[in-house]
Amino acid sequence: MLGILLMVFSIAMLPPMLVSFIYLDSGFDSFLYAFAIILIAGISIWLPVKNARRELRLRDGFILVVAFWLILGLAGATPFFISPKLDMSFTDAVFESISGLTTTGATVISGLDQLPQSILYYRQQLQWLGGLGIIVIAVAIMPMLGIGGMQLYRAGTPGPMKDSKLTPRITETARALWYIYLSLTIGCALAYWAAGMSLFDAIGHSFSTVSIGGFSTHDASMGFFNHMPMVQIVAIIFMLLSGINFSLHFLAWRSRSVLHYLRDSEFKTYIMILVVVSTISSAYLYYTDRFLNIGNAILSGVFQTVSIGTTSGFTTYEYYNWPGFLPVLLLFTSFIGACVGSTGGGLKVMRFNLLLKQGMREIRRLIHPNAILSIKVGGKPLSDRVINAVWGFFAAYIAVFAIIMLILMMTGLDQISAFSATTATINNLGPGLYAVANSYEGLENVAKWVLCFSMIIGRLEIFTLLVLFTPRFWRR
Numbered sequence: 001m002l003g004i005l006l007m008v009f010s011i012a013m014l015p016p017m018l019v020s021f022i023y024l025d026s027g028f029d030s031f032l033y034a035f036a037i038i039l040i041a042g043i044s045i046w047l048p049v050k051n052a053r054r055e056l057r058l059r060d061g062f063i064l065v066v067a068f069w070l071i072l073g074l075a076g077a078t079p080f081f082i083s084p085k086l087d088m089s090f091t092d093a094v095f096e097s098i099s100g101l102t103t104t105g106a107t108v109i110s111g112l113d114q115l116p117q118s119i120l121y122y123r124q125q126l127q128w129l130g131g132l133g134i135i136v137i138a139v140a141i142m143p144m145l146g147i148g149g150m151q152l153y154r155a156g157t158p159g160p161m162k163d164s165k166l167t168p169r170i171t172e173t174a175r176a177l178w179y180i181y182l183s184l185t186i187g188c189a190l191a192y193w194a195a196g197m198s199l200f201d202a203i204g205h206s207f208s209t210v211s212i213g214g215f216s217t218h219d220a221s222m223g224f225f226n227h228m229p230m231v232q233i234v235a236i237i238f239m240l241l242s243g244i245n246f247s248l249h250f251l252a253w254r255s256r257s258v259l260h261y262l263r264d265s266e267f268k269t270y271i272m273i274l275v276v277v278s279t280i281s282s283a284y285l286y287y288t289d290r291f292l293n294i295g296n297a298i299l300s301g302v303f304q305t306v307s308i309g310t311t312s313g314f315t316t317y318e319y320y321n322w323p324g325f326l327p328v329l330l331l332f333t334s335f336i337g338a339c340v341g342s343t344g345g346g347l348k349v350m351r352f353n354l355l356l357k358q359g360m361r362e363i364r365r366l367i368h369p370n371a372i373l374s375i376k377v378g379g380k381p382l383s384d385r386v387i388n389a390v391w392g393f394f395a396a397y398i399a400v401f402a403i404i405m406l407i408l409m410m411t412g413l414d415q416i417s418a419f420s421a422t423t424a425t426i427n428n429l430g431p432g433l434y435a436v437a438n439s440y441e442g443l444e445n446v447a448k449w450v451l452c453f454s455m456i457i458g459r460l461e462i463f464t465l466l467v468l469f470t471p472r473f474w475r476r
Contacts, residue, residue: 003046020118027118100126105214105430131211214313243338313430345428
């Protein structure tokens with residue numbers, strides 16, 4: 001399986017080679033060598049066992065899901081590492097690759113505007129491929145393993161979606177999700193192009209917008225297009241769409257109706273959170289005279305709220321220098337993140353919703369100790385097993401977060417930088433505060449490897465990776 005995965009992934013080196021050929025830049029050889037190295041590695045792993053056939057077990061599923069990012073993270077680093085234009089260390093190359101594939105958007109590269117177009121394109125493509133992988137794994141594969149946010153979604157979904165796949169077969173499910181993902185990408189690229197971006201920038205930013213990745217082809221990120229307000233509006237729309245559960249997109253498309261969105265409690269909470277935080281941000285920016293024009297204040301407040309809240313990580317202005325509590329408020333919004341089954345990160349809105357409902361139930365129990373109280377989602381009561389799973393996830397999340405943050409502080413990082421770096425990577429957000437506001441380039445190598453772990457464990461929703469560290473998992 002891993003050999004086939006690498007052979008297929010080697011094809012990802014061909015589009016950057018074509019871009020290099022079109023723009024006549026210096027990246028062609030790097031991608032050609034990377035293509036050969038990854039293809040040969042895949043063949044070498046696959047060839048000795050190509051005739052082996054057996055059913056995949058549950059344990060194999062966990063290993064494959066984790067290996068998806070570990071192996072591709074290393075393979076994806078190949079063109080970064082061998083490119084003479086970048087002159088990157090192995091650590092930096094792996095960090096950039098894993099950041100792209102996990103759609104985190106944290107970068108160790110500066111001077112993007114001077115890089116060859118093929119490398120810029122490749123960074124965007126990494127996020128797009130990672131976003132597609134997230135959707136397929138989260139919606140089609142993780143439910144088979146009994147883990148992941150989709151379990152929560154199904155537990156609270158009435159009708160035929162409960163305990164069933166979107167379509168009868170996983171391959172059909174993956175194909176349906178691929179069509180939706182591709183359609184959003186094409187629509188986003190065309191909208192960016194119509195809004196004033198160059199075709200190259202439009203395609204590249206559509207990749208990182210729909211994947212909720214946050215990589216840009218410019219050092220200023222979306223701030224490069226501040227003179228084009230329509231670009232920000234297009235970004236807001238497609239970040240919002242990509243942060244919604246792709247199962248809802250599928251059901252809405254299949255039934256040709258938007259009622260599935262309006263009936264979904266997670267979607268309503270998702271929109272409500274972003275509306276409330278956008279209102280607070282816009283009002284505070286205007287009344288603190290950060291923006292003298294109320295229209296600019298609203299656009300900037302909404303854009304940055306949606307970008308950070310969905311864990312996209314695009315920036316139009318240096319939000320980390322905004323006045324008062326706003327930078328921290330936006331970071332806290334990223335903890336909630338996007339919906340389950342989307343390309344976004346964070347705890348996920350469904351879990352946040354259930355944690356709130358559980359808290360309110362405990363308060364009511366104090367008032368009415370003998371009352372039988374149930375938690376409902378979509379009008380259906382949830383089992384205590386689902387609620388316990390949410391609390392278990394939250395406890396593991398906090399524990400892992402604390403450990404990663406303490407290790408970063410041990411490497412010499414200050415408290416705010418360590419906190420924001422952990423937040424930005426475990427939530428797959430990207431930009432942090434202070435030392436990691438613009439780039440992670442200045443961190444120690446140990447810190448970068450720790451943050452690579454943080455990006456992967458955040459993308460795999462904690463338990464998928466933690467289960468591999470338990471002795472019981474490896475017992476026969």
